[in-house]
Amino acid sequence: MSSTASSTTGTTLSYEQAGVNYDLIDPLKVAAQRAAAATAGHLSAHGFTEVQASRGESAYVVDVGPFYLASIVECLGSKALVADEMKALTGKSYYAGIAQDTIAMAVNDLITVGATPLVVQAYWAAGGSDWFGDAQRAQALVAGWKQACDVCGVAWGGGETPALAGIVESGRIDLAASCTGIVSPKSRLSVGDALAPGDAIVLLASSGIHANGLSLARKLVERLPQGYLTEVAPGLSYGEALLAPTTLYSPVTEALAKAGVAMHYCANITGHGWRKLLRHPSALTYRIHSVPAVPPVLAFIQQHTHQDDREAYSTLNMGAGFALFVPAADAERTVAIARAHGVEALVAGTVEAGPKQVLIEPIGVAFSDDDLQLR
Amino acid sequence: MSSTASSTTGTTLSYEQAGVNYDLIDPLKVAAQRAAAATAGHLSAHGFTEVQASRGESAYVVDVGPFYLASIVECLGSKALVADEMKALTGKSYYAGIAQDTIAMAVNDLITVGATPLVVQAYWAAGGSDWFGDAQRAQALVAGWKQACDVCGVAWGGGETPALAGIVESGRIDLAASCTGIVSPKSRLSVGDALAPGDAIVLLASSGIHANGLSLARKLVERLPQGYLTEVAPGLSYGEALLAPTTLYSPVTEALAKAGVAMHYCANITGHGWRKLLRHPSALTYRIHSVPAVPPVLAFIQQHTHQDDREAYSTLNMGAGFALFVPAADAERTVAIARAHGVEALVAGTVEAGPKQVLIEPIGVAFSDDDLQLR
Numbered sequence: 228m229s230s231t232a233s234s235t236t237g238t239t240l241s242y243e244q245a246g247v248n249y250d251l252i253d254p255l256k257v258a259a260q261r262a263a264a265a266t267a268g269h270l271s272a273h274g275f276t277e278v279q280a281s282r283g284e285s286a287y288v289v290d291v292g293p294f295y296l297a298s299i300v301e302c303l304g305s306k307a308l309v310a311d312e313m314k315a316l317t318g319k320s321y322y323a324g325i326a327q328d329t330i331a332m333a334v335n336d337l338i339t340v341g342a343t344p345l346v347v348q349a350y351w352a353a354g355g356s357d358w359f360g361d362a363q364r365a366q367a368l369v370a371g372w373k374q375a376c377d378v379c380g381v382a383w384g385g386g387e388t389p390a391l392a393g394i395v396e397s398g399r400i401d402l403a404a405s406c407t408g409i410v411s412p413k414s415r416l417s418v419g420d421a422l423a424p425g426d427a428i429v430l431l432a433s434s435g436i437h438a439n440g441l442s443l444a445r446k447l448v449e450r451l452p453q454g455y456l457t458e459v460a461p462g463l464s465y466g467e468a469l470l471a472p473t474t475l476y477s478p479v480t481e482a483l484a485k486a487g488v489a490m491h492y493c494a495n496i497t498g499h500g501w502r503k504l505l506r507h508p509s510a511l512t513y514r515i516h517s518v519p520a521v522p523p524v525l526a527f528i529q530q531h532t533h534q535d536d537r538e539a540y541s542t543l544n545m546g547a548g549f550a551l552f553v554p555a556a557d558a559e560r561t562v563a564i565a566r567a568h569g570v571e572a573l574v575a576g577t578v579e580a581g582p583k584q585v586l587i588e589p590i591g592v593a594f595s596d597d598d599l600q601l602r
Numbered sequence: 603m604s605s606t607a608s609s610t611t612g613t614t615l616s617y618e619q620a621g622v623n624y625d626l627i628d629p630l631k632v633a634a635q636r637a638a639a640a641t642a643g644h645l646s647a648h649g650f651t652e653v654q655a656s657r658g659e660s661a662y663v664v665d666v667g668p669f670y671l672a673s674i675v676e677c678l679g680s681k682a683l684v685a686d687e688m689k690a691l692t693g694k695s696y697y698a699g700i701a702q703d704t705i706a707m708a709v710n711d712l713i714t715v716g717a718t719p720l721v722v723q724a725y726w727a728a729g730g731s732d733w734f735g736d737a738q739r740a741q742a743l744v745a746g747w748k749q750a751c752d753v754c755g756v757a758w759g760g761g762e763t764p765a766l767a768g769i770v771e772s773g774r775i776d777l778a779a780s781c782t783g784i785v786s787p788k789s790r791l792s793v794g795d796a797l798a799p800g801d802a803i804v805l806l807a808s809s810g811i812h813a814n815g816l817s818l819a820r821k822l823v824e825r826l827p828q829g830y831l832t833e834v835a836p837g838l839s840y841g842e843a844l845l846a847p848t849t850l851y852s853p854v855t856e857a858l859a860k861a862g863v864a865m866h867y868c869a870n871i872t873g874h875g876w877r878k879l880l881r882h883p884s885a886l887t888y889r890i891h892s893v894p895a896v897p898p899v900l901a902f903i904q905q906h907t908h909q910d911d912r913e914a915y916s917t918l919n920m921g922a923g924f925a926l927f928v929p930a931a932d933a934e935r936t937v938a939i940a941r942a943h944g945v946e947a948l949v950a951g952t953v954e955a956g957p958k959q960v961l962i963e964p965i966g967v968a969f970s971d972d973d974l975q976l977r
Binding site for chain 2 (some may be wrong): 240250251254255256258259260262263265266267269270272273275277282289291292293294296298299300301302305307308343345346348349350352356357359360362365366368369370372373376377380381382383384385386387388389391392393394395396399400401403405407409506
């Protein structure tokens with residue numbers, strides 16, 4: 228797996244140049260996944276079983292009898308560093324949005340398996356006790372966290388606020404969220420068995436970069452004469468645009484479930500960009516006939532990193548934050564329900580029998596199975 | 603709250619001198635707890651309710667109908683820094699034990715509410731991709747994590763392995779675990795209503811410092827001529843002794859539940875040492891007539907930091923890693939069951955009507971409510 232395969236010019240800025248080397252992480256991931264899979268049998272002592280198909284999905288699912296239990300822990304990543312830089316430049320705290328981003332990382336993954344998120348736990352590991360001494364920032368983090376819980380209808384159960392001098396850098400914070408939910412009724416489980424040729428692909432709009440691609444975005448800032456204050460659109464700085472909080476999609480998936488729309492499969496479009504449309508293990512072709520509008524900040528990043536469409540769509544969400552695979556007959560209704568919950572959406576394509584690939588026809592880009600090894 | 607109140611000599615090394623300032627963290631914690639409590643109502647949309655008494659406890663509990671759902675996220679803290687130093691001195695990797703410590707932080711808290719831990723998620727945030735390039739260390743982390751899951755009978759659901767250059771320090775790793783479990787049957791719930799005068803206090807032995815007090819322990823090393831290689835007992839270095847993995851107590855609590863022992867209340871003895879015996883909100887007196895043997899590493903720390911018993915017992919576990927409050931008639935059986943699962947235990951005292959205090963009679967130390975504000 229490499230996101231640099233299509234780099235063709237010397238000035239292209241790729242993901243690996245931005246400091247993330249998946250070749251070093253992946254052997255560990257494989258070993259961890261293998262060890263983790265070997266622990267599933269423990270559940271039988273309690274009369275439970277894992278949903279094995281969830282092993283390759285975004286959240287882990289256990290059959291506990293009357294419903295399925297889903298759980299996850301997710302990291303924000305490096306987006307808080309942008310908030311810190313922008314605070315230095317503008318005096319404003321962006322941590323309310325950062326809180327939403329962190330919860331979105333967990334909730335938007337949890338819902339892909341059909342789960343209703345119930346409880347969120349906060350993991351706020353600061354570089355020292357003094358991080359919490361900035362009352363404006365701390366209060367913004369608390370308020371934003373609360374508000375995101377309100378939007379998602381989850382209970383904030385508690386969390387952990389360690390001061391980790393020597394591990395977390397001074398003045399920084401490592402933010403993560405865990406989320407527990409249930410799949411109820413059990414028919415809501417969407418771990419892939421229902422996906423089939425003929426299904427429609429509905430893309431839910433992103434609000435911007437969300438929280439993936441920030442290493443690249445932060446690297447790019449070094450090339451910008453005005454740095455984070457460079458305008459990406461009139462009156463909108465690069466930094467402000469990057470900090471648009473990630474859209475929370477659980478109100479949409481909950482509304483769809485209530486409306487009886489069967490979500491055959493879902494993909495949260497995070498790292499690996501549109502290659503995430505290939506997440507499902509089956510050999511199926513995803514033919515995209517319409518792409519969403521590209522948020523200004525992503526168009527700006529693509530332009531200034533000199534990435535071609537292939538590279539940009541393989542790394543960034545390019546306007547699509549979440550993909551829903553639904554029966555064709557429900558496609559327009561899905562769009563309408565998303566819009567009713569304030570999330571722009573479009574029927575973007577169809578699932579077809581054929582080799583495993585995503586064909587993004589409007590831009591002439593195709594990704595095949597070789598472009599994504601997530602499992 | 604201050605753990606330095608009893609510092610009397612210039613050479614005493616206290617917890618705040620070791621770099622953790624709770625005065626800065628606590629206002630944020632209070633604000634976060636208030637905001638979190640205000641989100642509980644969201645559960646009613648799904649037909650569920652929170653167990654309000656769990657708000658002040660170590661894990662958050664929701665009534666989901668047939669059973670209670672419990673969840674938590676917990677951080678290892680700074681113990682990994684000791685493993686890193688010892689690796690430099692001995693060439694060995696201690697990360698299998700560090701993995702157990704991390705899981706213990708989550709599991710030992712989760713079980714206090716009567717929960718059976720079911721699923722653990724790993725949160726391993728490294729200072730850069732290269733952390734995972736040390737195969738010996740990475741494999742030890744994976745193997746130790748797996749083994750701890752095996753001991754606790756939990757399924758390792760998955761996790762997150764971000765590379766967080768700029769947030770986590772280069773060469774370091776921020777380790778945490780989330781854990782989800784159920785309280786089933788619901789009668790196992792132990793959030794305090796059953797605790798009453800006459801109950802016995804059974805203390806389960808610790809294996810050493812566990813993962814609390816490490817800031818102090820690391821600060822002390824600067825005063826030791828041979829540093830981490832200083833012997834705390836013949837053939838046992840300070841570093842090795844500190845790195846004894848935290849005891850996992852869930853096999854004991856599961857066995858007690860199966861044997862029909864009613865756990866009226868539990869306290870995981872972590873930060874704040876024996877003051878954690880005051881965790882229950884009621885006004886009750888905890889009279890301790892027997893104390894466990896103090897592990898050599900804790901006796902060594904007390905001696906070399908010149909702490910009196912009051913300060914040592916208010917910060918470190920001093921040999922008691924977990925407290926069980928059980929009916930007096932079940933006290934000896936509780937000890938026997940713990941021992942049968944390889945955990946040393948003793949009947950240490952009784953719960954009495956009276957002002958909120960813990961009286962540690964063998965050492966003449968008392969802690970009152972003023973000494974602990976956790977909620």
